Amino acid sequence: MFLQQLVNGITQGSLFALLAISFAIVYGTLRLVNFATGSIYMIGAFFGWMVVKFVIPNLFLAIFAGALAGFVTGFILERFAFRALRGVARIASLICTIGFSWFLNEAMTVLFGAERKSMPSFYSDTAFVLGDVGVSWLQVILVVVAVVVLVSLQILIYRTRIGLAIRAVSLDFKTAGLMGIPIDRVISFTFSLAGAMAGIAGVLASAYYNAIFPYMGNIAGLKSFSAAVFGGLTSIPGAIIGGYLLGLIENFGVQVISAGYRDIIGFVILVIFLLVRPRGLLGRKSG
Amino acid sequence: MQTLPATTPAGRMKDFFFRYRIVTAILLTIFLVALPFLLGNGYYVRIATIVGIYVILVSSLNIIIGFTGMFSLGHAAFYGIGAYTSAMLTVMAGWPFWAALPVAGIVAGIFGALIGLATLRLQAIFLAFTTLGFGEITRIVILNWRSFTRGPLGIAGIPIPTFFGWTFDRNGYYYLVLVLAALTVAIIYRVYHSRIGRAFVAIREDETAARSMGVNVFGYKVLAFTMACVFAGIAGSFFAHFQRFVSADSFANLESFAIITMVALGGTGSIVGPILGALILVVIPEVFRFLARYRGVIYGLILILVIVLKPGGLAGVKGIFEKPKAAKRPRKQRRPKADSSAPGGRI
Numbered sequence: 252m253f254l255q256q257l258v259n260g261i262t263q264g265s266l267f268a269l270l271a272i273s274f275a276i277v278y279g280t281l282r283l284v285n286f287a288t289g290s291i292y293m294i295g296a297f298f299g300w301m302v303v304k305f306v307i308p309n310l311f312l313a314i315f316a317g318a319l320a321g322f323v324t325g326f327i328l329e330r331f332a333f334r335a336l337r338g339v340a341r342i343a344s345l346i347c348t349i350g351f352s353w354f355l356n357e358a359m360t361v362l363f364g365a366e367r368k369s370m371p372s373f374y375s376d377t378a379f380v381l382g383d384v385g386v387s388w389l390q391v392i393l394v395v396v397a398v399v400v401l402v403s404l405q406i407l408i409y410r411t412r413i414g415l416a417i418r419a420v421s422l423d424f425k426t427a428g429l430m431g432i433p434i435d436r437v438i439s440f441t442f443s444l445a446g447a448m449a450g451i452a453g454v455l456a457s458a459y460y461n462a463i464f465p466y467m468g469n470i471a472g473l474k475s476f477s478a479a480v481f482g483g484l485t486s487i488p489g490a491i492i493g494g495y496l497l498g499l500i501e502n503f504g505v506q507v508i509s510a511g512y513r514d515i516i517g518f519v520i521l522v523i524f525l526l527v528r529p530r531g532l533l534g535r536k537s538g
Numbered sequence: 539m540q541t542l543p544a545t546t547p548a549g550r551m552k553d554f555f556f557r558y559r560i561v562t563a564i565l566l567t568i569f570l571v572a573l574p575f576l577l578g579n580g581y582y583v584r585i586a587t588i589v590g591i592y593v594i595l596v597s598s599l600n601i602i603i604g605f606t607g608m609f610s611l612g613h614a615a616f617y618g619i620g621a622y623t624s625a626m627l628t629v630m631a632g633w634p635f636w637a638a639l640p641v642a643g644i645v646a647g648i649f650g651a652l653i654g655l656a657t658l659r660l661q662a663i664f665l666a667f668t669t670l671g672f673g674e675i676t677r678i679v680i681l682n683w684r685s686f687t688r689g690p691l692g693i694a695g696i697p698i699p700t701f702f703g704w705t706f707d708r709n710g711y712y713y714l715v716l717v718l719a720a721l722t723v724a725i726i727y728r729v730y731h732s733r734i735g736r737a738f739v740a741i742r743e744d745e746t747a748a749r750s751m752g753v754n755v756f757g758y759k760v761l762a763f764t765m766a767c768v769f770a771g772i773a774g775s776f777f778a779h780f781q782r783f784v785s786a787d788s789f790a791n792l793e794s795f796a797i798i799t800m801v802a803l804g805g806t807g808s809i810v811g812p813i814l815g816a817l818i819l820v821v822i823p824e825v826f827r828f829l830a831r832y833r834g835v836i837y838g839l840i841l842i843l844v845i846v847l848k849p850g851g852l853a854g855v856k857g858i859f860e861k862p863k864a865a866k867r868p869r870k871q872r873r874p875k876a877d878s879s880a881p882g883g884r885i
Contacts, residue, residue, distance in 0.1 A: 332842055342603070346609075347846070349841070353837065357834030357835040357837075358838075360834070469674075473670060477671070480664075512682060515674065515678055522656065525660065525664065529660045529664070
């Protein structure tokens with residue numbers, strides 16, 4: 252039982268970590284919480300599902316399609332809703348992301364209907380047995396994809412030119428602009444990157460839970476935002492730790508409390524944690 | 539109040555109404571009292587009643603978002619808490635409606651105060667996060683705590699209120715919500731133009747400056763938040779007795795977003811704005827029934843378009859979504875477009 256919860260926790264933790272990073276990179280550069288992240292996750296899942304259903308049933312192609320859909324959605328979101336609002340009070344952008352999220356959810360409901368769609372099962376054979384717990388190939392792939400994405404993001408941010416630009420913009424917006432960094436393009440890229448992460452998480456989640464519906468992103472987005480806050484909201488390693496921690500806490504928590512309350516366990520713990528340490532696990536000190 | 543001559547059409551209109559305010563008030567009162575007879579159709583009276591509920595909800599959320607500049611994303615949770623409190627007190631404990639109504643407001647206010655006390659010392663974003671989560675938690679707890687709330691079945695058979703032996707009919711509900719909404723707007727108006735209201739606005743404009751002028755920022759924030767929750771609870775209690783059935787679905791996060799859209803459309807930080815916002819966004823979907831499927835899409839679009847294109851909302855006051863004055867630089871200095879209030883973080 253312990254091993255089973257551990258495996259489930261790590262699998263779900265990977266999904267939370269991907270989404271939490273999506274929150275963290277946007278918050279890190281723009282100091283803005285993108286409440287549409289959950290909806291981009293949903294969009295990614297839907298595009299992945301469409302590829303599997305209408306083009307070719309290949310999980311990896313679906314992941315790519317989801318990433319692309321997330322990238323484009325993130326780009327559109329930034330281009331049409333945030334560039335215009337950059338000098339305005341932050342609440343305007345925040346509420347704008349909510350409007351966008353709602354718009355996406357409802358648009359998908361109108362287009363595809365509110366009922367659940369299912370993904371054909373991929374790689375459901377057992378990869379290896381841990382104690383008495385069978386781990387499926389899908390779970391292995393899920394964790395590996397998440398780790399690969401996380402590592403490549405780390406390389407992108409710390410080893411490339413665009414990563415340097417992102418770090419500069421996140422440190423100081425104005426000065427970065429004065430140094431000749433095209434901040435509009437960097438911010439646009441960051442948003443799109445965050446969207447791609449959410450899209451990948453969406454496809455992986457839809458394969459794992461085998462359910463795709465327009466409101467799938469709401470709870471997932473909220474929980475991953477908890478994970479990001481857990482890690483301090485501005486730090487990528489923090490978001491990763493927060494994501495895995497949330498996955499584990501949730502799965503072990505269900506053993507103690509009724510499963511109906513599963514979605515709020517992490518949240519309640521987080522609120523208590525925040526009262527003790529408002530800046531999160533690895534967050535920087537700020538007012 | 540209006541000392542400077544108004545130059546905009548909206549300002550001139552406001553001046554006009556201000557000059558003839560007594561006549562306007564009398565005419566408006568007569569109109570609102572006569573409305574059920576003018577509408578004739580019972581269905582229309584019902585819609586007018588729903589508008590009244592939303593006027594209370596939107597005006598109260600405006601205290602939080604528009605006056606004080608805080609992010610609350612879970613207003614429907616307090617509305618739901620009020621509705622459930624009232625439903626449980628009257629159905630399970632046999633209380634009369636008139637005793638349950640204020641208690642519903644108080645219980646919602648207590649929850650609001652607790653959340654405010656816990657999060658309002660932290661960065662502003664935590665209130666947004668906690669209220670959003672609280673909305674979800676409220677729904678999940680209502681659905682799962684079967685022995686207490688009857689879970690997904692909801693609470694049915696909520697008694698119809700009586701007034702000195704007279705049982706409420708459709709018009710009775712309308713007049714009751716009219717009185718409640720008028721009281722809410724009047725109280726909010728008086729608070730806005732008092733010392734407390736000025737403290738709220740000072741916090742919205744510049745928290746540090748407000749603090750340095752001796753405003754108890756934390757105290758006033760908690761006060762604003764709690765006040766708004768009390769009104770939401772009262773609206774919930776009325777809703778429970780009007781609908782005579784409550785279930786968790788009526789108070790999901792979507793409901794909170796609808797209320798936010800109404801605030802944004804009407805105009806944040808204004809008294810009339812929320813009333814306009816509630817009126818338009820309740821009536822339009824009823825008129826264009828064939829658009830019912832697209833209700834959510836339209837709300838989302840309206841929210842984005844209002845914020846991007848017309849940040850002041852319909853009331854046209856300087857709302858919280860408009861650019862601060864300092865950001866309006868001469869055209870020549872195109873770069874940096876940076877937002878001085880968003881210093882950026884660290885990855």
